[in-house]
Amino acid sequence: MIASAFDPENMKNILIFSDGHRVNGSELVRGLQEHLPEVVIITGGLAGDGSRFEKPLVGMNEIPIEGRVAAIAFYGDSLSVTFGSAGGWDSFGPERLITRSKKNILFELDGKPALDIYKLYLGEYAGELPGSGLLFPLCIRSAGSEKLIVRTILGIDEEEKSLIFAGDMPENAYARLMKANFDRLIEGASVAAQNSIEKDLHKPELAILISCVGRKLLLGQRIEEEVEIIRALYGSGTCLSGFYSYGEISPTSDFGSCELHNQTMTITTFSEK
Amino acid sequence: MNKLLSRQFKKYLGQAKAFPPGFDQFIAAISESYDHFERDRKIIERSIEISSNEMIGLNIELRKEKEELGIIQEELNFLFNSINECLFSIDMHSHQLLRISAPCEKIYGYSPSDFLANPELWSEVIYPDDQRMVNKDLRDLYEGKPVWNQYRIVRKDNTVRWVENRIIPTINSAGELIRIDGVINDITDRKQIELDLERSVSVLEATLE
Numbered sequence: 001m002i003a004s005a006f007d008p009e010n011m012k013n014i015l016i017f018s019d020g021h022r023v024n025g026s027e028l029v030r031g032l033q034e035h036l037p038e039v040v041i042i043t044g045g046l047a048g049d050g051s052r053f054e055k056p057l058v059g060m061n062e063i064p065i066e067g068r069v070a071a072i073a074f075y076g077d078s079l080s081v082t083f084g085s086a087g088g089w090d091s092f093g094p095e096r097l098i099t100r101s102k103k104n105i106l107f108e109l110d111g112k113p114a115l116d117i118y119k120l121y122l123g124e125y126a127g128e129l130p131g132s133g134l135l136f137p138l139c140i141r142s143a144g145s146e147k148l149i150v151r152t153i154l155g156i157d158e159e160e161k162s163l164i165f166a167g168d169m170p171e172n173a174y175a176r177l178m179k180a181n182f183d184r185l186i187e188g189a190s191v192a193a194q195n196s197i198e199k200d201l202h203k204p205e206l207a208i209l210i211s212c213v214g215r216k217l218l219l220g221q222r223i224e225e226e227v228e229i230i231r232a233l234y235g236s237g238t239c240l241s242g243f244y245s246y247g248e249i250s251p252t253s254d255f256g257s258c259e260l261h262n263q264t265m266t267i268t269t270f271s272e273k
Numbered sequence: 274m275n276k277l278l279s280r281q282f283k284k285y286l287g288q289a290k291a292f293p294p295g296f297d298q299f300i301a302a303i304s305e306s307y308d309h310f311e312r313d314r315k316i317i318e319r320s321i322e323i324s325s326n327e328m329i330g331l332n333i334e335l336r337k338e339k340e341e342l343g344i345i346q347e348e349l350n351f352l353f354n355s356i357n358e359c360l361f362s363i364d365m366h367s368h369q370l371l372r373i374s375a376p377c378e379k380i381y382g383y384s385p386s387d388f389l390a391n392p393e394l395w396s397e398v399i400y401p402d403d404q405r406m407v408n409k410d411l412r413d414l415y416e417g418k419p420v421w422n423q424y425r426i427v428r429k430d431n432t433v434r435w436v437e438n439r440i441i442p443t444i445n446s447a448g449e450l451i452r453i454d455g456v457i458n459d460i461t462d463r464k465q466i467e468l469d470l471e472r473s474v475s476v477l478e479a480t481l482e
Binding site: 093120123125135136177179221 | 320327
């Protein structure tokens with residue numbers, strides 16, 4: 001629906017801002033990719049509301065509301081759009097098999113309720129779920145593949161002992177808990193900015209920084225270092241803007257397909273030649 | 274205020290009461306970062322402890338499984354070498370004989386090490402007139418079909434014996450034959466009775482005609 005509302009001819013980039021609570025980010029990305037030409041760079045993020053997980057609001061030329069997906073398409077021969085995305089998390093502990101899940105809802109890991117595993121690890125902070133679940137994202141990989149995708153918790157269901165994630169949690173994939181390393185998180189922001197510069201070889205005029213809310217909760221007052229390190233790389237000529245998200249959207253590499261990321265700093269840059 | 278920060282205040286600033294304007298906010302920010310640090314440390318320490326216990330648990334489980342597998346392996350080896358039939362397995366990618374059980378010596382006159390040293394030996398011992406028939410049957414294995422056949426072999430002492438061979442193929446997801454497992458037994462006595470019987474029937478039929 002969103003993709004077909006735009007003229008795909010000569011489209012450079014489509015910037016997506018979506019409700020991150022009601023929308024399954026993986027499905028949103030899949031839908032956009034199916035209906036847009038491969039050359040279009042799809043970037044953006046899922047809006048959040050801090051650690052409340054209640055009511056993320058999105059709007060464009062209107063009062064922001066729940067459940068809204070907003071998109072802006074960019075065209076023009078003189079427009080240059082680049083992107084960069086990086087995390088900085090470390091996996092730890094045993095790898096567990098996803099034994100029961102449905103789309104973005106995870107019920108069981110190794111045959112045990114997923115919520116119980118999180119409660120065990122969080123101890124006294126389990127009462128702060130789903131917010132405290134952001135401290136332990138899951139990194140998942142399909143059997144036989146080495147490609148890792150990070151997924152973060154957006155909600156819990158006490159009755160079903162399940163966890164709701166920002167993107168798909170496929171059955172028979174392997175999942176491993178992740179923990180933060182503060183310096184590597186900040187370095188991740190720097191890597192994202194460097195990647196965006198390398199693609200265009202000059203500093204952008206506008207950079208939209210979309211950083212996962214989990215990073216903000218963890219880094220606390222140090223979260224400003226993310227922006228500082230990016231500012232130092234881009235210099236004072238780049239206008240910086242952005243928000244803390246429940247999911248980030250960008251391609252994985254120059255030729256890679258677009259994916260929903262979690263717990264990353266994802267940057268989209270714009271400049272005119 | 275964070276406990277450690279409060280102690281540091283007392284230790285380094287004594288009972289100082291007057292602070293510059295805005296100082297409260299500054300102290301609150303420091304106190305918050307102390308709390309934040311302590312909370313993260315607590316969570317990380319807890320997660321390392323739980324994860325280490327999980328890893329130790331998995332390690333114990335793996336060791337136990339390994340011991341159990343060892344016992345099963347011993348039992349299988351005993352069974353493998355104690356029955357009268359000769360069991361064998363061949364890796365069809367490398368055409369290497371993976372294993373062959375001890376009764377092969379009774380059937381062929383050659384020991385398992387003779388077969389392991391010469392991958393072509395099993396083919397070389399087939400009686401020349403039966404060679405083509407055996408090769409034709411083996412083609413079925415590449416289509417995933419089990420093979421059951423009877424043919425003659427030439428033992429090490431040059432005597433000729435009849436054997437019965439049953440082979441089960443294993444095909445991978447790409448449709449390639451990757452392994453065969455088989456059972457061979459000596460059926461010479463049975464075959465001799467069958468042949469004698471056939472001969473008697475022929476003689477009887479000829480006489481009746």
